[in-house]
Amino acid sequence: MTSDLGQYLSDGELGVDGWTAALEDDRLLGQACPDCEHVTAAPKAACARCGSRDLDPVELPEEGTVYSATRVEVAPEGFAAPYTVALVTVGDARVTARIDADVEIGDDVRFQGATESPEGLTPLFG
């Protein structure tokens, strides 16, 4: 699953540019820490749990479960409310995403690709 991720890496690392480029291709990437097994959908220079810099880029599963969700009705400048923002569990990671459906905690959702916003690209589930 992760064999063709080279195009998104810089010096073998997954950074913001690669993560965003993958999202443009409707792919959701993350990092797995081989030392503490923390998996994140928000890549960093080192593991947020243990500090290890030896991180493996991974492609995250497309099937997820809603961990928490809220319908935002008072939006920041540039956004059109209402819309739903959720924390979605995907495999061993969690991702902050937009949801294009009415959802409850525990609902199964599926990665739909990227959606544009005034602040940049964001994952969409539904």
Add this chain to the structure above:
Amino acid sequence: MREATIAGAGMTRFGVHESTLPELFADAALPAMDDAGVEAADIDALYLGNTMGGQIEGESHLAPTLASHVGLAGVPCQRFEDACATSSNAFKHAVRAVEAGHHDAVLVGGVERCSAATGRETDEMTRIFASAAHGTYERPTGLTFPGVFALLTKRHMHEYGTTEEQLAEVAVKNHYHGSLNPRAHFGKETTVEEVLEGPIVADPFHLHDCCPFSDGAAAVVVASAEVAAELDCDLVPVAGVGHATDVVPIADKAHPSVTRSARDAASQAYETARIGPDDVDVVELHDCFTGAEVLATEALGLVEDGQGGPAAAAGRTSLGGEIPVNPSGGLKAKGHPLGATGVAQLVELTEQLRGDAGDRQVEDADVGLAHNLGGDAATTVVTVLEAAR
């Protein structure tokens, strides 16, 4: 190590102010200096809390400007920026500097203007507040600050059965407390029905589950016990300060609704003060949203996990209850000028521990605790103050 004390305290009314940041700051700083019985020449440094002044008012080198305005030109100045935990972080550093002997007396203040008097509309201010969320992994989703705490609170409701009515009870309590505080942004009481009938901001939060955009300033003089003893002041010793952070963004936190940084900061503060949650008599905590108060009462160990909602509904956290929380009205009713909030909590506790809090006085208040949170619950500063013996 030397002991740090609060020698003087002052704050403005919170609400809508047309005055400039220097004018507003002076309305808290000069009363704090007068309360401590110090003059400008006695102050060794200014530690300032202001978080959004650059974005909201285009002010990016504020500390020396404010120092000059209140007669402190020349002292070392430092502006702290840690989202809503800004001025309690300034306070922590002032305490450390006094404890270490670097300074004898430090003016610690916070000032912020967030109301419509700044010329910023709600959607613009919502965007500016959201700048405390992660720029790549959170802001593009349109996540707002009510949204951040809604995500934490919805999970808490799912795990423990906390209800919207229980959240509304927090607002009812804090509005009642605020009605007793002449400096509060909101001086009117509210009801559960009124909260639940209000428009949704980010579900489960209705408008009155959320704190207002306020303007205001607060200041304290932190002095060594030795110096404070020589002053004509009613000093309040600083028994402990804890400061911890958690992973950003919220999706990466191990258990977001547990608010780990609050638990870690509280443990540090309790340990330093050599007390436990049962010893605390009065609490000012960061109720930017009703759900945030529920989570904080649990994280601080004031109630058992899952009991924050029922405790508020049963009056356990009200004035006259077993552990009064936010007698000032909290952020919810007193108001939330971001950079002033942390020190304002300490001003309230100083007055409570001196027995000077008037209609909202907590009986026999000897130990006070402040909990000030910043960003997506990533930063928390917890302070324990004890009445002088």
